[in-house]
Amino acid sequence: MSPAGYPIPRAAYIHVPFCAHRCGYCDFTLIARRDDLIDDYLRALEIDLDRLKGRPVIDTLFFGGGTPTHLSAEQLRRLTKIVLGHFQLADGYEFSVEANPAGLDDAKIAALADAGVNRVSLGVQSFDAEILVRLERDHRRRDIVSAVEHLLESIGNVSVDLIFGVPGQTLANWKGTLTQAIKLRPTHISTYGLTFEKGTQFWNRLNKGELRQASEELERSMYAAAMDQLSDAEYVQYEISNFARPGFVCRHNEVYWRGLPYFGFGPGAARYINGSRQINHRSVSTWLKRVFADDSPIGEIDELSAEDGARELLVLLLRRCEGASKQEFQQQTGFDIDELAREAVDCYTGCGLLEETDTHIRLTREGRFVADTVFVDLL
Ligand code: SF4
CATH class of the missing domain: 3.80.30.20 (tm_1862 like domain)
Incomplete structure (x- = not known):
């Protein structure tokens, strides 16, 4: 830590x-x-x-x-x-x-x-x-x-x-x-x-x-x-x-x-460290100039609120066929999936695009065809 x-x-x-x-x-x-x-x-x-x-x-x-x-x-x-x-x-x-x-x-x-x-x-x-x-x-x-x-x-x-x-x-x-x-x-x-x-x-x-x-x-x-x-x-x-x-x-x-942190180097590279996502300049020449001038190569800093970060993580976890573990999600973000997205989860489980067990929420096979539509409603 x-x-x-x-x-x-x-x-x-x-x-x-x-x-x-x-x-x-x-x-x-x-x-x-x-x-x-x-x-x-x-x-x-x-x-x-x-x-x-x-x-x-x-x-x-x-x-x-x-x-x-x-x-x-x-x-x-x-x-x-x-x-x-x-x-x-x-x-x-x-x-x-x-x-x-x-x-x-x-x-x-x-x-x-x-x-x-x-x-x-x-x-x-x-x-x-x-x-x-x-x-x-x-x-x-x-x-x-x-x-x-x-x-x-x-x-x-x-x-x-x-x-x-x-x-x-x-x-x-x-x-x-x-x-x-x-x-x-x-x-x-x-x-x-x-x-x-x-x-x-x-x-x-x-x-x-x-x-x-x-x-x-x-x-x-x-x-x-x-x-x-x-x-x-x-x-x-x-x-x-x-x-x-x-x-x-x-x-x-x-x-x-899984929303875990990572280092990133090179033009356009993203890194996620200490809860902040930073993206380097995408232009190779700008990135080179800045590094050689001892300036920061970072072009963008994305500070998400705790709730927006949790919603984004939910979508990332749902990309995986295993889906989101309710308990791990709560431990990692401090948010309960129910608090954040109960209405959307109920709607999409009702029409067969998500499935919910006692421990997990995941996309069904049918849901994978229209994942982007489901994700928009969770963000
Ligand atoms: S230009 Fe073509 S080869 Fe290069 S990264 Fe893009 S898709 Fe890949």
């Missing part, structure tokens, strides 16, 4: 904001075709990490992006050395790195394995060449197969991200992608419906009529197919978008969904 009584973070997130190209649907914090900034980024990250007090012990470490493996093997070795110089990994740690199949060569995989990385999350999205082109991804099926096989051999724990609801994608095409992903036997599979975020190329093209969004009915059938096919293949759904073989849930993401 910190002197103020808050738990000390046992998780850290490092944002690596580089990609070869910005895919049309992506609104993450990143900078494309500016590899000349990678050295500056590594120097700034080290300066920012030097502000940490001591060398905290953490259970989970996550490098996300962008594409961390867009860095060269030598740069990846520098990055892991810098970060591990500032954090100690506890026994039984989970160290995850996001990667893209394109360009993930043996030297990069060796750099990750040598640093103790024991989980890789691979941005596969689809096995279909046409869908990959539509998503502006620069890998093809053979790159995916080779990357998953090599990673399973050298790292062991490999997650695959897939996207459904891509313009022009049929249900049969999506089912084919699921079948091919399952055949490779990754330890974990995440499935996301494509969203059109304001400001992205896809958003502009949608508004100009150049792209057509999948119908709600088709998206629903695709999500149902994911739940059915993955469960038949013994992947257990543990969160709205996440499925794992036994023993392979992502422990780092569980930290977010």
